[in-house]
Amino acid sequence: MNVLDFMQKNADRCWLLTWEHIWIVAFSVFLATLIAVPIGIAITRNEQVAKRVINTANILMTIPSIALFGIMLPILSLIGHGLGKVPAVIALVLYSQLPIIRNTYIAIKNVPPELVDAGRGLGMSNWRRLKEVEIPLAIPVIIAGLRTAAVMSIGIAAIAAYIGAGGLGVFIQQGIARVYEEMIIAGAILVAFLAIFVDAGMAILENLVTPKGVKIARKLGQ
């Protein structure tokens, strides 16, 4: 296989680009989580606001990624960051909002009211109830949102190579430009595998953070 040859000869570069790709995605999803989870929790208090916020995130998600890069380019070049990692991270953070906000909102909303009441009956403050009852019960669904966001971000980060963000998209970009087939296939395969691995990894994480009680309840329910 020529592709394997290519990967072997350029192993250093493969690792470097993969690492860069992972780093961009991890950083963006982390930032997005910091923003979206509090928003998702906050909007559970008011349904009207929740609708608006989720709709806005939905519209953001509808914008094609390469078009968003294009639209941001003239705006961000005002501060000297039209190309490179900054617009890529901003776009990934924006795209990750919808899955994370929506999942957080749905998860917190779906916590059984009797459990919330029980927490209140134990004399828990709002904050403690959130920390010890609502979030632990909601966390598997929130992680599922992160999983969607991460997998999507890996795909979009590949396109970001065209605005100079680096990552595995560079192989595809340069491969297409040079009609270097092995390079294209190596890039495509590495990105695809990265996405599949991250998807599987997050699925395991989802399982790990599910509270024991919830798992037992699920089994009993069957």
Added chain:
Amino acid sequence: MNEAFGKAYRFLLIVVLIAAGVLIERTGLVKYLSDPYEVHYTISLIKQHLWMVAVSMTIATVLGLSVGIIFTRPRLKKYAGVIMYIVGLGQTIPSLAVIALAMSFLGIGFRPAIFALLIYSILPIARNTLAGITAVSPWIIDAARGMGMSNARVLFQVEIPNAMKVILTGFRVSLVINIGTAALAFLIGAGGLGEHIFIGIDLMRPDKLLAGAIPTTLLALIADYLCGLLGFLIIPRGLRLQQEV
């Protein structure tokens, strides 16, 4: 609280619109699009883009629906889980990778692009058709059988209408992704609005870039909106009322 939020939201929208207007003028997009030749060119790119989307979406819808329907029939139902898994796996593969692979196996031009778009668009439709039909409650199907409906009639008059909402969501997701991915088709020589975007980036010409990016965004938003309207037309009235209650 609600009113204040609504006001703030509208205010924000207006600010964003004004900022967008200023930006468009500043980057020279207005001047760019005042040139009759460029307008003509942009319109032809939009047409090319839409043609690509239309061809690939038509085939993808037919194939996606058939896959979804075939694997919910009693005889093949046991494979539904496997198909669902494969489709899910396919959906995690980035769009650029699919486009790149299509190019390396099929070469450049319109056809490889259509093929890549088509493959990528089948997945959400097939997945949602499968999920939608599987979720139709067995009582309704039993009732239909009890009324003496044949298998085909159960499918077309009970299962599909009941699953329509989920299927339509799949179609919508697929269409929006397709419009975005079609912009990448320029990279493998199929033209479309990506031409403006990528050349604009390479030449560092914001006017050209926006002449591609803004129509692409509008196309996606309009398609999303139209799919919402389509829902009113083809989802049976009884189901819509049920959902509102």
